[in-house]
Every structure is written in structure tokens, then in C-alpha cells.
Amino acid sequence: MASIFSRIVAGEIPSYKIAEDENYYAFLDINPVAPGHTLVIPKREEDYIFDLSDDELAGLMVFAKRVAAAIKAAIPCKKVGVTVLGLEVPHAHVHLVPLKRESDMNFAGEKLTLPAEQMQDLCERIAGQFK
Numbered sequence: 001m002a003s004i005f006s007r008i009v010a011g012e013i014p015s016y017k018i019a020e021d022e023n024y025y026a027f028l029d030i031n032p033v034a035p036g037h038t039l040v041i042p043k044r045e046e047d048y049i050f051d052l053s054d055d056e057l058a059g060l061m062v063f064a065k066r067v068a069a070a071i072k073a074a075i076p077c078k079k080v081g082v083t084v085l086g087l088e089v090p091h092a093h094v095h096l097v098p099l100k101r102e103s104d105m106n107f108a109g110e111k112l113t114l115p116a117e118q119m120q121d122l123c124e125r126i127a128g129q130f131k
Helices: 006-009 054-074 116-129
Strands: 016-022 024-028 038-042 080-082 094-099
Touching: 006 024, 006 038, 016 054, 016 116, 024 054, 024 116, 038 054, 054 080, 054 094, 054 116
Parallel strands: none
Antiparallel strands: 016 024, 024 038, 038 094, 080 094
């Protein structure tokens, strides 16, 4: 059965899409640790990030770099943090989180629930900065 992320890529489940190309897809996390928290995934489903080929992993990180630049341009922050956790969904993914302080990347803490209007605004602002 396809992962929830594969179903998002296929358009079966809606997402707040930031960017995509033929191999990668970026979208807002619906349970963010900070506004603008974005997930970047390879379109090809692979559970463990280090099972991706070297080219796929390199491409994922280069694509994530472009997404991070868009996040930083759209969201007031000092840096955009990157982490790989990967236990909750069996599909390799990178978390990009706008940071004002290191505690903004506390994945063990309470997640935010943002109204749809705010999610859409964040999505449009970040997507508008993607180059």
C-alpha cells in the first residue's frame, strides 16, 4: 500500500504544495513545530533515506536547499533547520523548520494547529519565493 506521502504526490490527498519537480515534492507539514515547517520528499517511495541512491539523496538535498531559501525569504527567521527523523511515515523525508532559536526544532513538544487560512498564506508566501 502506498504511503500517505505517495498518495499526496499522486494527488489523492490534498497538500499545501510549496514546490515540485520530476523527482521531488515539498509541502507544508500539517502538524508543524513552527509556522512554515515544510517536508521535502522524493517522489519515489523509499522508507529509509539512506537507502536512496547517492544521486537521489544528493538531488533531494539540493532541492531541499532551494526550498529552504524560499522559506528563509518568506518567513522571518535566523536560519532554516534541517532534520531527518523518518519513523512516523515509511517514506524518506526531510524536515525544514524556520528557526528563531534552537528550541523551535523540538519535535517532542506540542505541535501547532494552524487555521487553513494561515496555512494557505504560508504556502503561497513560500511558494512565491521558490526559484
